[in-house]
Amino acid sequence: xxxVSGAAGPAIRPGELQERSGRGSRLLVxxxxxxxxxxxxxxxxAAPTGLGMEVMAPATINALNGSSVKLSCTFNSCYKVExxxxxxxxxxxxxxxxxxxxxxxxxxxxxNKQLDRFGNRVEFTGNPTKYDVSFTLKNVQLExxxxxxxxxxxxxDRHRGHASISLKVLTKEPPKHDSTVAVIVGASVGxxxxxxxxxxxxxxxxxxxxxxxxxTDDQKTEEEGKTDGEGNPxxxxx
Numbered sequence: 001x002x003x004v005s006g007a008a009g010p011a012i013r014p015g016e017l018q019e020r021s022g023r024g025s026r027l028l029v030x031x032x033x034x035x036x037x038x039x040x041x042x043x044x045x046a047a048p049t050g051l052g053m054e055v056m057a058p059a060t061i062n063a064l065n066g067s068s069v070k071l072s073c074t075f076n077s078c079y080k081v082e083x084x085x086x087x088x089x090x091x092x093x094x095x096x097x098x099x100x101x102x103x104x105x106x107x108x109x110x111x112n113k114q115l116d117r118f119g120n121r122v123e124f125t126g127n128p129t130k131y132d133v134s135f136t137l138k139n140v141q142l143e144x145x146x147x148x149x150x151x152x153x154x155x156x157d158r159h160r161g162h163a164s165i166s167l168k169v170l171t172k173e174p175p176k177h178d179s180t181v182a183v184i185v186g187a188s189v190g191x192x193x194x195x196x197x198x199x200x201x202x203x204x205x206x207x208x209x210x211x212x213x214x215x216t217d218d219q220k221t222e223e224e225g226k227t228d229g230e231g232n233p234x235x236x237x238x
Contacts, residue, residue, distance in 0.1 A: 053077050055152050055161035062168045063140045070125060071165050072134045073150035077157055081128045083108055088133050089151040092117065100149060104135055117143070137167075145169045 055075045063069035073090075088106035092115070093099075103118055105111045110124045121139055126132040133152060137144060145167055153160040 053152065053154060053157045053159060053161040055150060055163040057150055057163035057165050059164075060166045060168060062170055062174075063137075063144075064173060065140060065142060065169050065171050067140055068136055068138045069140055069167070070134055070136045071148055071167070072132075073126070073152075073163055073165070074132050074134070075152045075154070075161055076131065077154045079154055079156055081131070081154055083128070085155040086128055087153045088128065089149075090133075090135060091149045091151070093147040093149060095146070098146075106133070140167075140169055142169050142171075 053075060055073065057071070057073040061069060061071060086106065088104075088110075089102055090104035091100035091102050093101075101115060101117070103113045103115045104122060104124060105113065106128065112120075112122055112124070114120060114122070118137070121137055123136045123138065124133075125136045126134040133150060148165045148167060150163045150165070151160055152162075
């Protein structure tokens with residue numbers, strides 16, 4: 001709110017000025033209180049009733065054709081899971097722009113939709129009370145590749161959590177990385193460094209002993225020179 005001074009208008013008596021000033025102060029205080037109330041109200045309305053739900057699942061899972069694979073999905077919630085309120089949907093999406101197909105659902109209990117695509121190959125292996133809603137897909141086929149969506153809602157959480165898994169079906173096992181070569185190379189490098197360090201230590205010790213011998217020989221030479229000088233005083237006068 002701005003107060004403009006110097007505006008044209010009728011003359012104001014001192015008493016009237018004081019009265020208007022008092023009304024202005026009360027108005028400013030009233031507006032300040034109203035602003036504070038509105039701010040507090042907006043914070044209370046915007047504040048969530050609990051922390052948001054978080055659903056977690058691996059982004060990609062590789063499965064060998066003909067094997068069984070567990071598609072893991074877990075969630076965090078501030079509230080205890082109640083079967084009467086908890087809900088779960090597992091959907092399959094063949095491609096990015098394809099529609100989602102519901103094949104597994106939890107409403108009071110687990111319900112397997114048994115799509116023609118999966119038949120009876122889907123088995124719920126999770127435990128909602130332990131915040132685990134995973135399932136196992138048996139006898140994986142090449143046609144099972146796609147995106148699997150996990151939707152979880154656990155009231156009083158208001159927002160539904162979601163996670164996606166991209167399933168890749170392999171026709172043969174991926175080659176295992178042989179660590180033998182790495183171990184051999186590491187051992188060779190370590191052994192070489194140990195030999196180098198040992199050689200350097202030996203060289204250093206030899207040099208130190210050689211230097212000590214030189215210092216000892218020099219000291220003996222100086223002592224012999226002093227002895228000769230003190231023992232033949234007449235040779236210097238001849």
